[in-house]
Amino acid sequence: GESVGLHLPTLSVQEGDNSIINCAYSNSASDYFIWYKQESGKGPQFIIDIRSNMDKRQGQRVTVLLNKTVKHLSLQIAATQPGDSAVYFCAETAKTSYDKVIFGPGTSLSVIP
Amino acid sequence: DAGITQSPRHKVTETGTPVTLRCHQTENHRYMYWYRQDPGHGLRLIHYSYGVKDTDKGEVSDGYSVSRSKTEDFLLTLESATSSQTSVYFCAISVGGGMGYEQYFGPGTRLTVT
Numbered sequence: 001g002e003s004v005g006l007h008l009p010t011l012s013v014q015e016g017d018n019s020i021i022n023c024a025y026s027n028s029a030s031d032y033f034i035w036y037k038q039e040s041g042k043g044p045q046f047i048i049d050i051r052s053n054m055d056k057r058q059g060q061r062v063t064v065l066l067n068k069t070v071k072h073l074s075l076q077i078a079a080t081q082p083g084d085s086a087v088y089f090c091a092e093t094a095k096t097s098y099d100k101v102i103f104g105p106g107t108s109l110s111v112i113p
Numbered sequence: 114d115a116g117i118t119q120s121p122r123h124k125v126t127e128t129g130t131p132v133t134l135r136c137h138q139t140e141n142h143r144y145m146y147w148y149r150q151d152p153g154h155g156l157r158l159i160h161y162s163y164g165v166k167d168t169d170k171g172e173v174s175d176g177y178s179v180s181r182s183k184t185e186d187f188l189l190t191l192e193s194a195t196s197s198q199t200s201v202y203f204c205a206i207s208v209g210g211g212m213g214y215e216q217y218f219g220p221g222t223r224l225t226v227t
Binding site for chain 1 (some may be wrong): 217221
């Protein structure tokens with residue numbers, strides 16, 4: 001069935017290091033992927049998105065990579081800061097069913113000062 | 114924050130009582146959503162709306178109804194609250210004129226059903 005999952009439920013990184021959060025998806029029809037950040041007690045916050053016609057997209061300190069061959073998505077955070085500590089979700093959807101945005105369970109990122 | 118507010122922010126209610134949660138947006142977005150978030154399940158779509166009086170069911174719609182009589186307000190009603198509906202509820206809107214765009218979320222409502 002359709003699913004979006006994360007390889008690592010928790011991730012601890014040293015401040016200043018780069019973080020990589022991974023996500024696998026199973027629906028080959030998915031064509032739009034989003035990463036969200038959720039801080040404790042708050043709603044998810046959009047970070048970056050990517051469409052299936054792209055392999056890579058960069059934002060401010062973040063890069064999303066999409067490998068359609070193995071149905072894998074990753075979020076890279078450069079020079080991780082304490083403020084990056086949060087739960088990160090990937091989400092997928094397909095233009096045939098945009099009402100079905102499927103969220104992964106989340107990865108908790110902890111930044112060690 | 115895309116001008117999204119939710120009320121109440123916290124509510125404790127008893128099993129069997131009806132509960133209505135309100136989502137209000139100030140930017141005239143067409144698409145609005147209600148999600149619930151539970152440990153181990155992530156975010157799951159309850160209902161969504163694609164315009165005034167236009168709504169449809171999501172993945173976990175049983176026990177919930179919605180209404181949208183104005184563009185800015187999207188109401189979620191638990192017709193007869195059960196303990197399994199204890200959760201954090203998030204409202205969201207999507208920008209860009211369609212459903213296939215990033216969503217922006219409200220601050221959430223923590224609902225406890227005793």
